[in-house]
Amino acid sequence: MLKPNTKPANPNFSSGPCSKRPGWTPECLSDAALGRSHRSGLGKAKLASVIDRTKAILGLPEGYRLAIVPASDTGAVEMALWSLLGARGVDVLTWESFGMGWANDIKNQLKIDDLRVLASEYGVLPDLASVDFSRDVIFTWNGTTSGVRSPNGDWIDADREGLTICDATSAVFAMDLPWEKLDVITWSWQKILGGEAAHGMLALSPRAVERLESYTPSWPLPKIFRMTKGGKINEGIFRGETINTPSMLAVEDCIDTLKWAESIGGLAALKARSEANLDAVRAWVAKTDWIEFLAKDPATLSSTSICLALSDACPLDDEAKSTAPKRMAALLEAENVAYDIAGHRDAPPGLRIWGGSTVEASDVEALTPWLEWSYSQLLESTNA
Numbered sequence: 001m002l003k004p005n006t007k008p009a010n011p012n013f014s015s016g017p018c019s020k021r022p023g024w025t026p027e028c029l030s031d032a033a034l035g036r037s038h039r040s041g042l043g044k045a046k047l048a049s050v051i052d053r054t055k056a057i058l059g060l061p062e063g064y065r066l067a068i069v070p071a072s073d074t075g076a077v078e079m080a081l082w083s084l085l086g087a088r089g090v091d092v093l094t095w096e097s098f099g100m101g102w103a104n105d106i107k108n109q110l111k112i113d114d115l116r117v118l119a120s121e122y123g124v125l126p127d128l129a130s131v132d133f134s135r136d137v138i139f140t141w142n143g144t145t146s147g148v149r150s151p152n153g154d155w156i157d158a159d160r161e162g163l164t165i166c167d168a169t170s171a172v173f174a175m176d177l178p179w180e181k182l183d184v185i186t187w188s189w190q191k192i193l194g195g196e197a198a199h200g201m202l203a204l205s206p207r208a209v210e211r212l213e214s215y216t217p218s219w220p221l222p223k224i225f226r227m228t229k230g231g232k233i234n235e236g237i238f239r240g241e242t243i244n245t246p247s248m249l250a251v252e253d254c255i256d257t258l259k260w261a262e263s264i265g266g267l268a269a270l271k272a273r274s275e276a277n278l279d280a281v282r283a284w285v286a287k288t289d290w291i292e293f294l295a296k297d298p299a300t301l302s303s304t305s306i307c308l309a310l311s312d313a314c315p316l317d318d319e320a321k322s323t324a325p326k327r328m329a330a331l332l333e334a335e336n337v338a339y340d341i342a343g344h345r346d347a348p349p350g351l352r353i354w355g356g357s358t359v360e361a362s363d364v365e366a367l368t369p370w371l372e373w374s375y376s377q378l379l380e381s382t383n384a
C-alpha cells in the first residue's frame with residue numbers, strides 16, 4: 001500500500017498530556033501572573049476565575065464546591081479517599097488499571113476491612129446492578145486504558161446512604177455526568193482541556209461536605225489532603241486559596257482553554273467535538289475487518305480514550321499480534337503522523353487514540369488511512 005497523501009495537521013493523539021486546543025501558542029500565556037504571589041489580589045482572582053468558569057461551563061449544581069488541589073487527578077482522588085473513607089463499608093468498581101489502582105490503595109494503604117471489589121476484564125463493565133449504595137462507592141467514569149465508559153447514571157441510586165466518589169478525569173468536559181448522583185468528582189487540566197499537568201480539581205456535593213464535618217478518619221492526614229479546619233470545611237480552598245503553591249503558568253493556561261471552551265459554545269460544543277472524533281473512528285472500524293473496539297458493548301464506547309484491538313480477522317499469529325500495535329504506533333510516530341497511540345502498558349495490546357475535545361475530527365479522519373498503511377507494512381514484513 002502506498003503512503004496516504006495527507007497527514008493529520010496535528011499528530012498529537014496522546015491520552016495525557018493531551019493535545020492543546022486548536023490555535024494554542026505560547027503567546028496565550030502572556031498574561032500569566034508570573035513572579036507574583038498566588039495570594040495577591042491578582043493571583044487569587046486568576047485562581048477564582050478557573051473555579052468560576054469551570055463551574056459555569058459544567059453546570060455544577062448549586063451547593064457543590066470546587067477546589068484546585070495538588071498533584072493532578074491522582075492528588076484529587078487520594079485526597080477524597082483518605083479524607084472520606086472508613087465511615088462505612090466500601091464498594092470499588094474496577095474495569096481497567098486506574099480503577100484497580102484505587103482499589104489497591106483502599107485495600108493496602110487504607111486497609112479498609114469491609115471492602116468489596118467489583119471487577120471486570122478489559123472491554124466490559126462489572127455488574128453495575130450489584131453495587132450497594134448503602135456503602136461508599138468508588139469508580140472511574142471513563143476507563144482511560146480500556147475505552148469503556150459508564151453509559152449513563154441510571155444505575156446510581158439517587159437516594160443513596162453512602163457517598164459516590166467518581167474519578168472522571170477522562171470524562172469531564174467531554175461527557176454528560178449525573179452531577180446530583182455524584183458526591184465527589186475529580187479531574188485534571190491536562191486531559192479534555194489540553195491544559196498543563198500539575199493540579200487536580202475536586203468537586204464536592206453538600207453530602208460529601210457533611211461527611212467531612214462529621215467524621216474524622218483513624219489515620220493521619222498529610223497537610224495537602226486536609227480540607228477541614230477545626231472540624232469545619234475550609235471554605236477558602238473552594239475560592240482558590242489553595243493549600244500550597246500552584247503554578248501560575250498552568251493556571252493561565254487553564255484560563256485560556258476555558259475561554260476557548262466558552263467561545264466555541266461551552267459544554268455542548270466540547271461534547272460534540274469529542275463525539276465527532278469517536279464517529280470518525282467508528283466509521284473506519286465499521287468498514288475494516290481486522291480492527292475492533294476493545295469495548296464490547298457499543299453503549300459503553302468512550303469518545304475520549306478510543307481503544308482498539310486487532311480482531312480475529314487479522315491473520316497474524318498471537319505473538320505477532322501482541323507486538324503489532326506498538327510497531328504500528330512506532331511507524332506512525334516516525335512519519336510524524338501520530339504520536340503516542342500505543343495502548344496503555346497495563347491494557348491488552350492495542351491502539352489508543354485520544355478523541356477528547358481539543359482534537360479535530362478532520363485529524364482523526366486523516367489518521368485512519370495511515371493506520372491502514374502501518375498495518376499493511378506489518379503484514380508485508382511478516383509475510384502474513
Ligand SMILES: Cc1ncc(COP(=O)(O)O)c(C=O)c1O
Pocket residue numbers: 015016071072073074075098140142143144145167169170188
Ligand atoms: C482514569 C484516570 N485516573 C487517574 C489518572 C491519573 O491522572 P494524573 O496523572 O492526572 O494524576 C489518569 C491518567 O490518565 C486516568 O486516566
